[in-house]
Amino acid sequence: MTNHRLSPQTINDPLVKIRGVTFRRGTRLIFDNVDIDIARGKITAIMGPSGCGKTTMLRIIGGQLRPDSGSVVVDGHEVPALSRRALFTLRKRMGMLFQSGALLTDLNVFDNVAFPLREHTDLPESMIRDLVLMKLEAVGLRGAKHLSPNQLSGGMQRRVALARAIALDPLMIMYDEPFTGQDPISMGVLVRLIKLMKDALGITSIVVSHDVQETASISDYIYVISAGKVVGEGTPETLRNSASEWVRQFMDALPDGPVPFHYPAPDYEEDLLSGGRA
Amino acid sequence: MTQALETLGRAGLRSFERLGRGQIFMAYVLAGIPEIALRWRLVVHQVYAVGVLSLVIIVVSGLFVGMVLGLQGYNTLVDFGAEESLGVLVALSLVRELGPVVSALLFAGRAGSALTAEIGLMKTTEQLSAMEMMAIDPLHRVVAPRFLAGIISMPLLAAMFSAVGVYGGYFIGVGLLGVDEGAFWSQMQDAVDLRDDIFNGVIKSIVFGVAVTWIAVFEGYDTVPTAEGISRATTRTVVNSSLAVLGLDFILTALMFD
């Protein structure tokens, strides 16, 4: 059940198929009937302004959140309907890079990367060591293997988290804001790494980001989400030339346009004059 | 008035809901125990963090409680010319009540709060989420070994507390106040029963260990993922588990020594 990575009838099917997904936080509608396809072996970007629900979408794909309605199919499995056990089996083949890195703070860099290997495989320690060193070498941090997470910069933490995410050679990696808060150099390093994961290992990637230039430079396909809907999709080329105001605003980083800068709020003047009674 | 009732009702419902969640949580944790028990290294590591690191406070407190018992007991007993029974008084108080109860209260403050803060911080920094995404169940990998370690450590700590306490009483009674050494030990040996006293004391401390650790790991796991949430959860652990220990002690004592 777990190893139809190359089975012929599925190879042209999207790895992740999201259909009509609606999701609410309390009364706020985060997603309204969203359709997204993630093609196998490609880099797909999901972009949108801060707070539009990009992280939420990754959690829905990973089965940590359940949509209110709609279907999420990952590699042929309907995620919201999976049992806990089946979900965990599926997750072994999905890597996720958290916005914060989320390294285990009581383990050093080496043990963090070794963690999924030790938990999920019976490999001898010598082989685990080789594998971990290979993954760390790939992200350029083999020399940092003895450091603990709090001795690393944010960018380094994210690279260690990437090494950990690829430890089990997953089918797919979800990157949550890989570029935020990175200097231009480590940004470049990460961009190259994500591309390398695709080219060398054929890993399907979902990159969630609001860094338009970097993301557009590596993506094969882009979805732009705003106000709970997909407002634009296509290759980076088509989006750059898109006529849609929503997409224009986002791709050209215009401060105002159809995407409001403000979280939904009562009228400003009224709020100020109400003296806290509202 | 109706508003007050409403608030009260809502608070009541919320605490019942939490109670229910706590039980479901525990069911999941217990399901992970067999698997985790096989990986004894994880448990040993936690027994160190939870138990061994609590030793100092347990030993020091046990010593002082024993010494106070020696002083107070002597002052009372000597009026009746019964100071030779000091050993009995010290040992029974410790083994039946003070050992399990006081060490559980200290354990809640020292280890319980640390467990809550640690798990709460792991939740806040998305470490638990990350584990779930790596297909590792944090209830099994993180919570179960800590829970098991708490249950293993508590009776051992209570035993240590009582043993040190007896020596504290001995030090004051025999060493300082001149109670006869032979009488101190032999009366103690005659009066303390293995089943009625020691065994019941151990049962008490196991029950307290389960209660305190359960509350601590649940509060940690159920933390609102903010700095304030962690501090509240830690406080709740200490308060709730202390109250639970005292309440359970009353019930157990009524059942055991009627």
Ligand SMILES: Nc1ncnc2c1ncn2[C@@H]1O[C@H](COP(=O)(O)OP(=O)(O)OP(=O)(O)O)[C@@H](O)[C@H]1O
């Ligand atoms: N635990 C929660 N409870 C209630 N609302 C939440 C919760 N988590 C997120 N939200 C809401 O859901 C919306 C989407 O959040 P999400 O984290 O997915 O945004 P995002 O697109 O990843 O933003 P960013 O780019 O800033 O990371 C936000 O507007 C937020 O207010």
Ligand SMILES: [Mg+2]
């Ligand atoms: Mg986000």
